[in-house]
Amino acid sequence: MSRRSEGTNEFGRHLLSVADLDRQQATLVLDTAAQIEAALAGREVKKLPTLRGRTVVNLFFEDSTRTRISFELAAKRLSADVINFSAKGSSVSKGESLKDTALTLEAMGADAVVVRHSMSGAPHRLAQWVRGSVINAGDGTHEHPTQALLDAYTMRSRLGRLEGLRVTIVGDVLHSRVARSNVLLLSTLGADVTLVAPPTLLPVGVETWPVEVGFDLDASLPKADVVMMLRVQRERMAASYFPSPREYSRRYGLDATRMAMLADDAIVMHPGPMNRGMEIAAEVADSVRSTIVEQVRNGLSVRMAVLYLLLGGSEVSS
């Protein structure tokens, strides 16, 4: 049991990149999420008054159902007021710039802006223009910090630890902000990450990442504690990165035969949405090893923890 610390903690004002979190801060998020989950378990009223009177704006320039809903529910469970601002049907489609949108939100007194944008770095720019907290909910192919945090939370709650855990991330690393954030966070937390992907779907400079790189999925499966399958992001692929979906699936897809090669307690993760039959077979996605539904559930607790840590102690904007 740790002693209660007084005063503001060292958690920053924004969550733009998991690279900004040291091990202690990342662990604080996971511990806070676990306490929130325990506090709300089996309760009549699943709502906390912590962020009453605060305003959280969901600013989504890219389509996303699950992340937006997850943030919305997390903010509402903490009693914040939530405004959903999606690019479609807003002034953005009339040509308003990110900066003008930011200034509008600023004038309305948003305490936090949860932003998703197709441009890498958009949340960093936004953070320079608004006084409230900015939370990166996915920027281009760059980062998706809360996804990495909920993945780490899921691994820790299923397997009991992160230190020394062997995590194999498989598939479209090139276009995956989930992979990038996971690699950064998992190495901060002491896990060993292996990337397995077709050479065409690995980013330039991957040799400088704190990971091992492999091309043979079958060879890496028996020693993995966690296999994380990435979605093949066809919408981001202008060129042809592999000969055919069937070819991809045969070499890098996780089917029942491959799942049988895993250690007894190994788990299978997927950030969703899945292409069933492409990177993951339906029977794998629905198996007991799969944490896909848990990841969604844990996302709620983790996002509540992030909102609490960023906003809980801050002054209300006037």
Add this chain to the structure above:
Amino acid sequence: MGHVHNAANDTASETAAEAAAAADPALPRSPNRLILDAGDLGRVIDRIAHQILEKSDGARDTVLVGIPTRGAPLARRLAARMRAFEGVDVPVGVLDTTLYRDDLRMRGVRALEETTEPPGGVAGKLVVLVDDVLYSGRTVRAALDALRDLGRPRAVQLAVLVDRGHRELPIRADYVGKNIPTALTEQVKVLLDEVDGRDAVVLQGGTQ
């Protein structure tokens, strides 16, 4: 002072430790004044356990809910003593009040502590909230709000090891281990073996 309640409950006021502190020249009204030693603390807990048993008809439909950090081990100790005295098993829960506090914005975010509902829940029960020190009353107010979200108890009571006065809300305790009149500049430190490695109540600081 003028803010101290329940002076009548303070039956253990003339304790050995206090007498020793007053008599011992090595322990004058110094920055660290021992109020209760381990033996006193055990006797105070025994007395509160007896009082709860008496007021709750042998702890019928009663649950103890500790407020972290030190209210949680205190609640467990009270339950253990009640079991020893009357053979009753009183369910124990832990309720972190951090997310219900109204001073988060002034004092900043803190790490959360555990929350576990008592086995059998709180609905329809007599809930005895347990904390180490009663001061402004804001923690208790937060605990009452948190409790409301867990369910609807039949009644809620409050047991504290130390009441140091200076209430900012209309809240009082039903069971008080010791009333300690304090100055605002002083700090009451409750030390418990489970958290701090030893049992004691110490008064710190204050101007001479």
